Amino acid sequence: AQRVTQPEKLLSVFKGAPVELKCNYSYSGSPELFWYVQYSRQRLQLLLRHISRESIKGFTADLNKGETSFHLKKPFAQEEDSAMYYCALSDGNQFYFGTGTSLTVIP
Amino acid sequence: DGGITQSPKYLFRKEGQNVTLSCEQNLNHDAMYWYRQDPGQGLRLIYYSQIVNDFQKGDIAEGYSVSREKKESFPLTVTSAQKNPTAFYLCASSIWQGEGYTFGSGTRLTVV
Numbered sequence: 426a427q428r429v430t431q432p433e434k435l436l437s438v439f440k441g442a443p444v445e446l447k448c449n450y451s452y453s454g455s456p457e458l459f460w461y462v463q464y465s466r467q468r469l470q471l472l473l474r475h476i477s478r479e480s481i482k483g484f485t486a487d488l489n490k491g492e493t494s495f496h497l498k499k500p501f502a503q504e505e506d507s508a509m510y511y512c513a514l515s516d517g518n519q520f521y522f523g524t525g526t527s528l529t530v531i532p
Numbered sequence: 533d534g535g536i537t538q539s540p541k542y543l544f545r546k547e548g549q550n551v552t553l554s555c556e557q558n559l560n561h562d563a564m565y566w567y568r569q570d571p572g573q574g575l576r577l578i579y580y581s582q583i584v585n586d587f588q589k590g591d592i593a594e595g596y597s598v599s600r601e602k603k604e605s606f607p608l609t610v611t612s613a614q615k616n617p618t619a620f621y622l623c624a625s626s627i628w629q630g631e632g633y634t635f636g637s638g639t640r641l642t643v644v
Contacts, residue, residue: 522635
């Protein structure tokens with residue numbers, strides 16, 4: 426069963442516009458959720474975890490258990506935000522990744 | 533269906549023993565990666581390979597070894613030199629380095 430769904434494969438926004446990358450999950454317990462980012466030709470990096478409730482590079486993500494979502498948001502997109510973004514869920518035993526969303530910020 | 537298969541899902545090892553984790557992909561991907569995840573932390577790169585018979589150390593390669601004899605396979609050996617091997621290990625592959633990953637479901641290794 427698909428645990429993590431990222432419905433948008435490609436997303437383009439203009440610089441300065443708000444951006445939201447969608448992530449929905451299916452899990453009955455209390456999962457740990459992550460967003461990872463991969464900039465062009467670079468390694469995968471952890472962007473944020475829901476348990477830490479941090480804001481990294483202006484991005485935030487709120488866990489909505491009612492909607493089983495963990496959407497990644499940023500109020501004003503920058504060109505350097507262009508990258509591949511992966512949502513991931515850990516149930517404590519296994520990791521489940523979404524298929525990724527490629528974000529392009531248009532200057 | 534194409535994908536990455538990691539086996540086993542759970543693995544127990546006695547201290548002082550080497551153990552090998554399997555990672556196989558049928559996606560015809562050139563690059564393969566091994567990551568480690570510890571509780572409360574993000575993934576950390578152990579080793580990666582861009583082509584057959586070639587691999588590079590990641591950020592935490594000490595105590596690990598890999599081989600890439602076939603494009604489809606990238607096994608990871610956790611040696612007795614790895615001081616804290618209990619962790620979750622995740623394998624991934626991509627068409628070429630830095631261009632979109634496909635992930636396995638992971639192997640949880642416990643040293644007893």
